[in-house]
Amino acid sequence: MRPLPLFLEPRLEPRLRSLLAAGDFLHPLVDALGSPLNVLLPEQLADNLARFRAVYRKHHLSGPIHYAHKANRSRAIVRRLAATEAGLDVASLAELQHALGAGCTPERIIATGPKNREFLWLAARTGVTVSLDSRAELDELAELVRKHTLPRVRIMPRLSGFEAPGARVLSRPSRFGTAAAGLDDLLDAVERHRDAVDLTGLAYHLDTTGIPEKAVALEGCIRAMNACHRRGLRPRTIDIGGGFGVNYLAHAAQWERYTTELTNAVLGNRPPLTWHGHGYGLRGEHGTLRGALTLYPAHRATAAETYLDALLSTRAPSLGRPLATLLLENLYDLAVEPGRALVDQCGATLARVLEVRPTPDGDVLLRLGMNARDVGLEEHGVLMDPVLLPRPGAPSTPPGEPVGAYLLGNLCLESDLITRRKVFLPRLPAPGDLLAFANTAGYLMDFTAGRAIQQPAARKVAAFRQDGAWHWRLDEQYWPVDGTGTAEPQGERQA
Amino acid sequence: MRYDSITDAIGDTPLVRIDPAVTGLRHIDLYAKLELLNPFGSVKDRAAWNMTRDALPAAVERGDTVVELSSGNTAKALALIAGMHGLPFKSVTNRMKVPEVKDLLLLLGAEIEELPGRTECLDPTDTDDPLTRIHRMLSAADSGYLHTDQYFSPLNVEAHVTGTGPEIVRDLDGRAPDHFIACVGTAGSSTGVAAVLRAHDPAVEVVGLVADKSDFIPGIRTIDEVHEVGLFDPGTYDTLQSVTADQAIDGMLTLIRRCGLLAGPTGGGAFHGALRHLRTVDAGLADSADRRTAVFIVCDRVESYLGYLRQRRPELFNQPARPNSLGSLTPADLAAARSVDVDAARKWIAEERPLVVDLRGPFAYAALHIEGSINIVDELFDELLHGGLPFGPRQPVLLACPVGEKSERYAALLTRMGHRDARSLAGGIIGWRDAGAPLVRD
Incomplete structure (x- = not known):
């Protein structure tokens, strides 16, 4: 029997939810500006x-x-x-x-x-x-x-x-x-x-x-x-x-179920939930749990x-x-000096799915146009599932089964996984789809990003709603006059 | 009964049947093992004494400090035992969430060290948990500590193998109960008792209860936390079930209000879990003549958990409305309150010398206040007004608080109580300062 998928759905407030529902707007942006791409919601x-x-x-x-x-x-x-x-x-x-x-x-x-x-x-x-x-x-x-x-x-x-x-x-x-x-x-x-x-x-x-x-x-x-x-x-x-x-996650129950199952996996009571059985700080010693969970309390x-x-x-x-x-x-x-909390829900990091590779032991590997430095999920211990944005106009695939997958980065390094957690998606993605990592504006976007092996660093754009449509500026082109009805046409695209 | 030492009174606790009218069970006799009647108040007295008894003479000679990672009953028992032997006791904990327990331990002479909360800026390379670190420090030879190690020490389990378990069998006329239900904390009592009962009758069903993961019940671990306990072996239990804090409190209230048992939340959780499990069993016995027995453990007493209960069930502590309270003010009362701005207040003070009452805390008053004002902190003023006006109804009074909100409500209350000239300083002390009016420090 297939185990139940252990989803960790990100918490999305209306503005970010609406952005991630706009695949027609986001796909051309990544086509033009490359993967990965950071989108901000000022x-x-x-x-x-x-x-x-x-x-x-x-x-x-x-x-x-x-x-x-x-x-x-x-x-x-x-x-x-x-x-x-x-x-x-x-x-x-x-x-x-x-x-x-x-x-x-x-x-x-x-x-x-x-x-x-x-x-x-x-x-x-x-x-x-x-x-x-x-x-x-x-x-x-x-x-x-x-x-x-x-x-x-x-x-x-x-x-x-x-x-x-x-x-x-x-x-x-x-x-x-x-x-x-x-x-x-x-x-x-x-x-x-x-x-x-x-x-x-x-x-x-x-x-x-x-x-x-x-x-x-x-x-x-x-x-x-x-x-x-x-x-x-x-x-x-x-x-x-x-x-x-x-608070990164939509559902407390998912977080609690996941951390319980992670404990069980570390103790060897169930198949691993992580790459190479990584324990996120926990380890089993003679059936007793030792160590401390080095994860951000995501819910x-x-x-x-x-x-x-x-x-x-x-x-x-x-x-x-x-x-x-x-x-x-x-x-x-x-x-007060809030950082993470003040840019909560202020953006997402997008990456292109480049390859979908099933492994002999039943796992799925997804290779993305980004690396672990581009989205600091591992560095900051934040666990959440990406949001799947299918390519618009692609031959419509039937709504498949939920799937667990490991996300591989674009560095030639064994350790370059976007997250060592097996993430869960509503169905198997196809090359060309986008994965959106939600709510990355606080520390997860560029704190660690670099240009290892000359892979491109993510560009940033600011997105805003105006006249019922999404608009965008390159990050450096955005000024607060935008989104207030007096925007200059330069660099503008309409979704 | 005469004893040489209070520790001799540990154990031999009563096994009391719960009235079937309360349980509603028709085929099962449910018994409570009243560990709350141990001399220091809980089941942990047994483990605490068993873990220290033989080690104490040498520890006294060396002048060791007794130390344990405990947030409650074990610490309480160890503090008393250490005190009896002239040794200091220290508890290191990250789970002490009940303020009364902390205060009680300080009263007993314990030193408490609390572990810090989770870090906000994560360092993923720091996988060494504080407990492991402390463990290492304590276990070093000649550390000056007698570490009782309740989560790992076999002496914890042994206390129940030699005490609690045999007592239950003896009190049931030499038979083991069919069902045994216990909450899992250190796993010492459930492991020890289960071993004894199974040795008597391998068919005994053992139900372990853990706290619902999002909940906190003092003395019970959640399903994840039990794995950190060295004594915990999932094989001990036929089934592990969870109880919520709400269910534990409901169970506790039934034990207190219907059964005359002053149980704490852990005992309440065990009672709730026992009933929930046994009702299904009982229904399956509908037409049989089969009669069964079940035992659950009441770990400790309710009195230490008032703060915990007040937080979760404030309605249990509902006081009848007291006279002259702010909560009873109507919009009409509030509309009748008089306020004066800073300029008018300064003029009034100069001309009529009203009594100026500063309602802020004494620390703030001592730092800066209006010259000639007296300090009656709002909480105390509240108390005074329940009994009536603390000054004559004709004595002019100017009330001052930080922003003029609370003082306005008190002015309304005084007016309703018949005071003739109570006024509130509009904008409060902050408005006074911002208007450049003088504040003094005496």
């Missing part, structure tokens, strides 16, 4: 932003929502963002240049991450806020400001290593930030550098999905802000970073703005009041 960004802002309003909070630029290099996304009220979190010199060029004014930009002197100089010169990683970075920045007689720089030091009351939480040590216990030394330095820097807030970012850990950190920041005010400093904003997560009931809402509604571990209430009554603004 308008979705504004919708996502509005959802985050609604959570702020619900809790009566003010403060900036920064998009973490590193989630995607797209110009269209940053330009569309410039047309909203949101700010931008840039993590490199080039990202800062890009943000400024796209129309984000300096007061809406915050510079984060590891910084070289050039990055610090441009940030200081243009007057963007600098999120400071360490004492050493503060000293370097202050020295730079004095030496080049730059204007006073707004800074938000990043803290880490907060202590919880009651039980000790064994949070992963971070390479970023200054230990909260060393706050006094840091503030001494801030006061010494008063001529060069202006403390406007404090920040933290924890790499965890655990709300209790974040509650400890946020309360720690509220206490640290209070310590600043006692010294006569006047910071106003607490930046809690990002990490709100995305998440609480993600993006609902995660922020849940965090803000959590009671502070020692002060006892809900965190949103504490922020509000202490008169602090809240800043």
Whole structure:
């Protein structure tokens, strides 16, 4: 008996669903621009932003929502963002240049991450806020400001290593930030550098999905802000970073069934579900499961703005009041830096099916016009099925049986699989069909893409609806004037 | 009964028949093994004592710390046993989701270390789970730890092979029950009891219960999580079935409200799973004279799970509506509330010196507030108003909260309670600050 297909259907909201239903629009695009192709939906960004802002309003909070630029290099996304009220979190010199060029004014930009002197100089010169990683970075920045007689720089030091009351939480040590216990030394330095820097807030970012850990950190920041005010400093904003997560899958039940079966496969109780029996971090030892599942929790009931809402509604571990209430009554603004969550549903990655090869042991191999670097599913541990877009006008095949298939990339490497999971499709594809990887705009599109063996890097286009039809621009040709009825005809095609 | 040590009182728990009027079973006698009556409150007392008894003298000599990966009952029992022997106890856990359990453990003198949540930015090369890492640290020779290792230690199973299992057979007049139903946590009790019962009668049916995957029931693992348990052997169970948190709570409520058993959710889950399974069996026995027995385990008591229950079934804790609460305000009450803007408020304060009540938390008040205001945090103000006005009805009062929303509701409530001049600061303390009005720190 054939085992039931273990589908992991991607979650598609109306705009992305409508795009992936437009095979007549997408096929000619890939014909013209090559496979793989990244398609972005800039308008979705504004919708996502509005959802985050609604959570702020619900809790009566003010403060900036920064998009973490590193989630995607797209110009269209940053330009569309410039047309909203949101700010931008840039993590490199080039990202800062890009943000400024796209129309984000300096007061809406915050510079984060590891910084070289050039990055610090441009940030200081243009007057963007600098999120400071360490004492050493503060000293370097202050020295730079004095030496080049730059204007006073707004800074938000990043803290880490907060202590919880009651039980000790064994949070992963971070390479970023200054230990909260060393706050006094840091503030001494801030006061010494008063001529060069202006403390406007404090920040933290924890790499965890655990709300209790974040509650400890946020309360720690509220206490640290209070310590600043006692010294006569006047910071106003607490930046809690990002990490709100995305729900990638349509059905919780599919995710739960799949992970159970993966466990069974690792323990040898069923045929493998992955290439060469890969366990995604799990392994069986004498019938006992060991290791940890290194997969993104692809189905998440609480993600993006609902995660922020849940965090803000959590009671502070020692002060006892809900965190949103504490922020509000202490008169602090809240800043957030969602990346993945703000570009949720903002695009897809398309690839051409080049070859359909059944193997002697009953599997199907699909060779695609892309490689594993072009869509970071493996790199980020995101499991989901691609959407099959049959070639329009191809001789209509009867609606066949669902099929499980492994997706091979275009590098001459044994390990170049788009995902090591056997994906499931409603029927066997034919060469010339497209596979669409949904919801790739956050980190999955270009974070790792390169030009190994001179295979083409995916081009990007921005797509939008206008007058009842899909339109597109090359990513670099898109400006927020498009999609508002004043589009220039250049580069335009109509579906 | 006289004992030299409380640990001597572990075990020998009652086996109590559940009233057939409750079970509705006509051919099966269902018995509850009341492990909640162990001295520290749960079935885990047996394993905790069995895993430490022989190792304690040497551990005391070395001054070891007793350590276990536990989020509940095992930690509780071990904390007490360690305390009796003058040793510290530490629990490392990522599953402690019930706040009362955590507080209780701290009260018992336990040190708790919690494992972090899943990482958001995945590192696919990091496949070493924190549990394995901790395991390695604890198992190193001369680590200074006595690691009881409940998920892997054969002493856990042995506690039930020598205790729980034989007690059930003895109390059923030397016969094994036809059906045995248990929730799977460490798998210690189900494995140990099943071995004893099967040795008596190979035909015993053993039903293992796991938590529904999307659910959380304290003390029970999900179908995936049981595979991480070294003691878990699927061959122990004739069938593995899942129960949801809702079903476990329903079962628990029946045990509490109909049977006089103060069972926790795990016992409730076992009862629900037992009934669901046995009803089918019972129906198949319709016309036979065959009489059967079944036993399920009630692991622990309800009192530690109030927070868990409040979260899932708030209606169980419905209090009668209290007088003078914000929830009772009508639109007409709200329309009658008076608000004053920052300028008017400053003038009013200067001229009539109203009592200024700042409803924010004490931490925020201490940092910055309106000069001369007093701090009564909203939660406390709520309590005061249930009893009546905390100041005279003619005393002018200006209420302030962060944005002027809550204060307006309280002004409406005070007015309805007969206060003559209660006003809300429109825009709140934030509006006050943004208008450039002074805030002080004392």
